[in-house]
Amino acid sequence: MENFLKEINELSGVKGSFVCDGNGDVLSAAMPRTERKAVEDIGREVVQVVALLRTLGEDTDVLDFLFSDGRILVNALTDLSLVVVCEPNVDVSMVRLKSNVVLAEIRRNARFKKHLERASKTRKDLGGSQNLDESYRKIIRRLKPLRG
Amino acid sequence: MAEVFAGDLSQIRLLDILNLLIHEGKTGRVTVKKGGTVGEIFVDQGRIIHGTAGSASGEDAVYLMMTWMIGKFSYTPDVLPDSTSVATPTEQLLSQGVQQVQEWDRIRKAIPSTETAFRLSSRHDAEDIVLRSDDWNTLICLDGVKTMAEIARELKTSEIETAKKLYRLLSAKLIETAERPRRSPKRVIGRAFFDIVQKELVWVMGPMAQVVMEDHIADMGEEISAFPRERAAELVEGISHEISNEGKRVEFQKRMVEILKKI
Numbered sequence: 001m002e003n004f005l006k007e008i009n010e011l012s013g014v015k016g017s018f019v020c021d022g023n024g025d026v027l028s029a030a031m032p033r034t035e036r037k038a039v040e041d042i043g044r045e046v047v048q049v050v051a052l053l054r055t056l057g058e059d060t061d062v063l064d065f066l067f068s069d070g071r072i073l074v075n076a077l078t079d080l081s082l083v084v085v086c087e088p089n090v091d092v093s094m095v096r097l098k099s100n101v102v103l104a105e106i107r108r109n110a111r112f113k114k115h116l117e118r119a120s121k122t123r124k125d126l127g128g129s130q131n132l133d134e135s136y137r138k139i140i141r142r143l144k145p146l147r148g
Numbered sequence: 149m150a151e152v153f154a155g156d157l158s159q160i161r162l163l164d165i166l167n168l169l170i171h172e173g174k175t176g177r178v179t180v181k182k183g184g185t186v187g188e189i190f191v192d193q194g195r196i197i198h199g200t201a202g203s204a205s206g207e208d209a210v211y212l213m214m215t216w217m218i219g220k221f222s223y224t225p226d227v228l229p230d231s232t233s234v235a236t237p238t239e240q241l242l243s244q245g246v247q248q249v250q251e252w253d254r255i256r257k258a259i260p261s262t263e264t265a266f267r268l269s270s271r272h273d274a275e276d277i278v279l280r281s282d283d284w285n286t287l288i289c290l291d292g293v294k295t296m297a298e299i300a301r302e303l304k305t306s307e308i309e310t311a312k313k314l315y316r317l318l319s320a321k322l323i324e325t326a327e328r329p330r331r332s333p334k335r336v337i338g339r340a341f342f343d344i345v346q347k348e349l350v351w352v353m354g355p356m357a358q359v360v361m362e363d364h365i366a367d368m369g370e371e372i373s374a375f376p377r378e379r380a381a382e383l384v385e386g387i388s389h390e391i392s393n394e395g396k397r398v399e400f401q402k403r404m405v406e407i408l409k410k411i
Binding site: 091092093094096097098100101104 | 381382385388397404
């Protein structure tokens with residue numbers, strides 16, 4: 001799987017990429033050594049944002065986090081997320097095109113399918129909100145009444 | 149609930165689909181996808197009760213979707229919205245929708261894209277016109293740089309309403325379209341790229357490929373003769389959303405990524 005991620009990393013403006021499952025656990029990463037710790041934190045946050053949005057009824061599978069010094073592009077499927085860490089001015093469309101292709105390849109990978117089957121049995125189901133961090137549960141408590 | 153039927157707007161108009169559902173007294177949701185925009189119209193026992201399309205809702209959303217000549221549609225029965233947004237009786241709504249489409253065709257000839265910019269006219273033969281307060285609000289937004297889409301966002305009105313206001317001022321010769329100063333493109337793509345895109349697209353979607361590609365280029369406010377290299381991937385991404393078959397879409401994207409890397 002790392003080879004697939006390296007193909008994404010070859011794009012101009014991409015710093016690194018990784019795949020995490022529905023629990024936020026990192027399955028494979030192609031990131032600079034200095035960023036390895038950050039990968040776990042980003043994975044967990046991304047998965048929680050996706051779970052938050054879905055809990056609120058927003059069915060989204062493409063996220064774009066833009067910061068002053070970087071950009072994080074996410075393709076979030078039901079059971080995994082592909083996260084690409086980039087420079088702020090990266091060609092977003094190019095990254096999205098490549099990410100779609102890589103995701104299709106990853107999903108066809110037999111070893112990966114086995115991992116997902118194992119992971120789904122122990123999945124904490126972040127969408128159930130009780131497994132989200134307190135900050136996210138607070139957002140849900142505030143927003144849910146407004147949405148009816 | 150599974151879709152009952154689906155198709156392409158290039159083969160059948162949305163108006164015809166709605167007339168069928170209304171005539172049959174159906175309840176359900178019509179979903180239309182045009183590029184990256186998704187619109188929905190809900191019918192309840194043959195009455196249109198709710199519509200959303202991008203940032204538009206209610207009657208505006210229905211009128212907007214009726215102007216879409218390309219896109220994929222699907223109908224899912226027995227799905228109702230959480231709230232309703234259409235108050236106009238259905239027959240009147242469709243009749244006004246047809247008029248809106250005809251008016252929209254006239255407007256599109258004068259304002260070809262939401263990326264068109266405007267400025268005060270330099271001509272001195274403008275007609276006499278009584279300006280309303282919303283005309284003033286529109287005029288003060290014009291600076292020769294802001295596009296119609298940006299003006300709509302600033303005025304917090306729909307693109308259709310903004311286009312009508314601009315068309316009124318354009319017809320009175322108070323304003324004119326402006327050459328929008330562009331980000332200096334690092335490179336402009338040659339015609340050969342579009343020939344390749346079209347060839348790849350014909351393989352996955354047939355003869356509609358050229359129309360789809362040209363429509364996307366127009367929606368982006370660009371022209372084939374001066375298309376910036378930096379927007380090539382954006383064009384390919386937008387076009388790929390029109391490919392409904394997931395396998396074909398991925399194959400198209402895979403081939404196009406390799407081509408984009410070389411240009």
